[in-house]
Each structure stands twice: as structure tokens, then as C-alpha cells.
Amino acid sequence: MPTLTPNAGSRKLESMPSYTDVVKDRQPSTAAGPQPTKIETRGLNFFYGERQALFDISLAIPERSVMAFIGPSGCGKSTFLRTLNRMNDIVEGSRHTGEVLLEGVDIYAPQIDVVALRKRVGMVFQKSTPFPKSIFDNIAYGPKVAGERDRRKLTSIVESSLQRAGLWEEVKDRMNSSALALSGGQQQRLCIARALATSPDVLLMDEPASALDPASTARVEDLIFELKENYTIVIVTHNMQQAARISDSTAFFYQGQLIEVGRTRELFTKPKEKQTEDYITGRFG
Numbered sequence: 001m002p003t004l005t006p007n008a009g010s011r012k013l014e015s016m017p018s019y020t021d022v023v024k025d026r027q028p029s030t031a032a033g034p035q036p037t038k039i040e041t042r043g044l045n046f047f048y049g050e051r052q053a054l055f056d057i058s059l060a061i062p063e064r065s066v067m068a069f070i071g072p073s074g075c076g077k078s079t080f081l082r083t084l085n086r087m088n089d090i091v092e093g094s095r096h097t098g099e100v101l102l103e104g105v106d107i108y109a110p111q112i113d114v115v116a117l118r119k120r121v122g123m124v125f126q127k128s129t130p131f132p133k134s135i136f137d138n139i140a141y142g143p144k145v146a147g148e149r150d151r152r153k154l155t156s157i158v159e160s161s162l163q164r165a166g167l168w169e170e171v172k173d174r175m176n177s178s179a180l181a182l183s184g185g186q187q188q189r190l191c192i193a194r195a196l197a198t199s200p201d202v203l204l205m206d207e208p209a210s211a212l213d214p215a216s217t218a219r220v221e222d223l224i225f226e227l228k229e230n231y232t233i234v235i236v237t238h239n240m241q242q243a244a245r246i247s248d249s250t251a252f253f254y255q256g257q258l259i260e261v262g263r264t265r266e267l268f269t270k271p272k273e274k275q276t277e278d279y280i281t282g283r284f285g
């Protein structure tokens with residue numbers, strides 16, 4: 001039975017069908033680069049009740065890279081992002097058709113463990129959301145929920161997560177202080193560290209820097225750039241300069257449809273579609 005287990009980065013679970021087996025008889029998705037595909041959607045439609053928000057989206061997201069989703073407000077960027085770790089499941093009356101494949105396995109298959117899926121595909125939101133707990137407890141929360149009880153292991157996970165999120169030096173002497181006492185930019189990096197603590201291999205980020213000042217934004221952008229060495233990152237942003245600065249590939253959405261995807265540099269300099277050109281040149285949106 002195919003399952004998604006946490007922390008199987010280079011994992012090929014014996015029981016999982018191979019990627020090639022799963023996709024060999026399908027039409028190719030719109031690819032955005034030469035790297036192997038980490039996540040792929042096939043003919044994905046998404047509905048909030050009667051209202052359709054996404055239309056027939058087929059997209060391949062390359063591993064260990066940053067893909068940006070851009071497009072005007074309400075075009076479905078966040079909805080699409082949330083289908084990638086089933087965050088939309090909690091919206092009553094919502095449904096989808098089509099497939100979302102993580103390393104070739106359909107994450108909506110009935111036997112998928114959604115908690116394990118969300119450990120592998122972590123999420124960082126626009127507004128940082130630390131728990132009203134200590135810095136240590138914020139980071140240790142996910143591993144504890146996953147069953148880790150060994151204090152030494154937890155301490156090591158907390159330290160390495162904070163280091164990877166570039167926050168360790170700033171907080172190492174106040175691990176027991178409230179996370180709510182951190183600055184906005186520090187809180188956002190704390191939330192990134194919290195997402196990293198469950199050893200995901202994909203990070204979904206929904207406008208992670210939009211509430212931050214320019215210095216904190218630059219810090220988070222640098223961090224995203226560093227993290228792509230080891231993680232597949234998908235970021236929704238309204239800021240086209242930001243997309244151009246940090247992403248390897250960019251997907252442009254309009255009215256629930258994927259209009260164009262490609263290498264960021266090409267999409268911004270030589271867009272293939274008129275709608276993309278109009279958007280990036282500021283003619284609408």
C-alpha cells in the first residue's frame with residue numbers, strides 16, 4: 001500500500017510505485033526546468049462548493065529549486081499552493097478532480113496519511129504564527145507530536161532547525177523566552193525553523209515576506225536561496241522583483257488557469273503569452 005512517510009528525502013519506499021511506472025502513460029505536464037520533478041499536478045480542478053477556483057492545471061515542480069507563483073489577486077495561487085499538501089481539505093464543501101503527485105504518488109489517494117504528508121510538505125504562511133510558547137517549544141512541537149520524547153534529540157533538532165533558518169545566533173541565549181517577544185522578521189524565521197523541524201523535503205510559502213520590513217525581507221529571501229540546496233520550495237508572491245530575485249522558475253496564473261510557466265529569467269524577459277506580458281509589464285493586476 002503506498003504511504004507517505006516523513007523524512008524520506010532520497011526515499012524510494014519499497015511499496016511505492018516508481019515514478020516512471022506511475023507517469024509513463026500520461027501526457028507530459030508543463031515542465032519548468034531540467035531537474036527531476038518533485039511534485040506534479042495532472043489536470044487539477046478545484047472547487048469551493050459550486051464555484052470552480054482552479055481549471056485543469058498540469059504543472060511539474062522541479063526538486064531542489066524555487067518556483068514562484070505569480071498572478072493577480074484572486075487568480076488561485078494560494079488555492080493551488082494549498083492543494084499541494086491538502087491544506088484545502090479543511091474547507092467544507094471543497095473538492096478536486098485530477099491528481100497531485102509527490103514523487104509519483106497521488107497524495108489524495110485514500111490510504112495517504114495526511115499528517116505524514118504535511119510533515120514532508122511543510123507550510124509557511126504570510127503572517128507568522130508562533131505559538132504562545134517558548135522559542136524551544138515552538139520548534140520542538142512538531143517532532144514531539146510525531147512521537148519524539150528524547151530531550152537530547154529534541155534539543156539537537158531545535159538547534160539545527162534554528163541554524164538552518166538563520167536564527168540560532170540571535171536566540172541561542174533565550175531559548176526559554178516567549179516566541180512572541182521576537183521581532184516580526186525573527187518570528188517568520190522561527191516559523192520557517194518550525195517547518196524545518198519535521199524534516200520536510202518541500203516547503204510551501206504563501207507570501208512569507210509580505211508583512212516584513214525590507215531588511216527582514218532580504219534576510220528571508222537569502223534564507224530561501226540557501227534552503228533550495230536541500231529543499232523544494234514553492235512560493236506565492238505578489239512581488240515580481242522578489243520572484244525575479246529568488247526563483248528559478250515562475251508560474252503565472254490568471255483566473256484559475258495556469259497561463260505560462262518557465263525559467264524565471266525567460267518568463268520575465270520573453271514571455272510567450274500576451275496575458276503574462278500584460279501582467280509583468282503592469283498593464284493589469
Ligand SMILES: Nc1ncnc2c1ncn2[C@@H]1O[C@H](COP(=O)(O)OP(=O)(O)OP(=O)(O)O)[C@@H](O)[C@H]1O
Binds near residue numbers: 074077078079080
Ligand atoms: N475558503 C474559501 N471559500 C470559498 N472561496 C474561496 C476560499 N478561498 C479562496 N476562495 C476563492 O477562490 C478564488 C482564488 O482565491 P485564492 O486565494 O486562491 O487567490 P490568490 O491568487 O491567492 O489571491 P491573493 O493574491 O489575493 O491572495 C477567489 O475567487 C477566492 O474568492
